[in-house]
Amino acid sequence: MQRLPRSKLSGTSFEIGEELGRLSKPILKKYLSHPVYSRQANAWKKTYPIPELMTAAAQSFPDCWEELRGLSTGCGIDLDDVYIWNCKPDFAKTQHDSSTSFAVNRLANRFIVQEIWEDPCLRPYCHLVDVRPIKRPGFLALYTPGMLPGNSFSTSRAGLVQSVNLLDIPAVSKGVPSSIISRSVLGCGSLLEAIDLLMSAPRIGGAHHILAWSGEFVMLSIEATGFKVTVVPVSNKYAHTNHTVHNEQKNPSQAQNLLSRRRYAEVLEELELLPDYPTEADVLAWLRKRPGIAAPVSLEAAAEKLNPSMTVFLRCVSSKITVQIFSSGQSEPEKFSFSVVK
Structure with missing residues (x-):
């Protein structure tokens, strides 16, 4: 598997979006025209009030909009189709976007790890984007073609x-896509601001966020859905996959993601084998x-792989x-580091 290409982007929100669109133009047009996806997108247009949802997103998060x-301009795809693509993580079953996260929060040893099963059709076109918005904090994130960065690590x-x-x-049927909310968090200037955003944003679907902040000893697990948002402190070893695990979120009406539950059970067993106070x-x-523990679901079943397409290790200390x-x-891994700008 090739290393992630790294792209540096800067400018206004619209200009950054244009660059993101250009990065994904070839594969995104091909993918969105695939008969399987086209049928699914047409079904979503009939199920959800797309114009009203687009208006709500534009009003709630104007910079992300x-x-x-x-992005729509840069890739030459209609805005409503790009918006629906960014709703896919909420509208579709998450076997298409499987991941496992685990964390260690022990003062000097504070790590977050994420294993990601990207769709094999999209993986060769993913980028690591280094984004420098005007008057906003810069950030480093995985960019999946056509999806606002921030919806993964x-x-x-x-x-x-x-x-x-x-x-x-x-x-x-009311709220904002998880992709827009996760992207907006990257513009926050403090951990408190990020928590408040996740607690208050109306959301179409559901996402789990592990948040840490340089210089803070707090690490949080936040499960946010269109029904409820819950927060649990992360202490020592912690794991999460693609279903809710907080006690307050348990609901028998939720979809049962068996692959997610299997990965979750196995990673909990493995975490027990680590020392009580694990080092880097x-x-x-x-x-x-x-x-690898489980394979993703892909438009091309023959392309499925048993191993995660990438594993990301993030270390957060006081200033780096x-x-x-x-x-x-x-x-060998790709390595990046940067000093925090206060």
């Missing part, structure tokens, strides 16, 4: 570290031994954030 408009130069797991729950070396040694990206087939 400008980025989405720019990300870290901002203001000090935020964020890992997002999409939740396999029913979507509602302990976690990295564990990661290098881990096999370090990112290591392990890709399938690569013996």
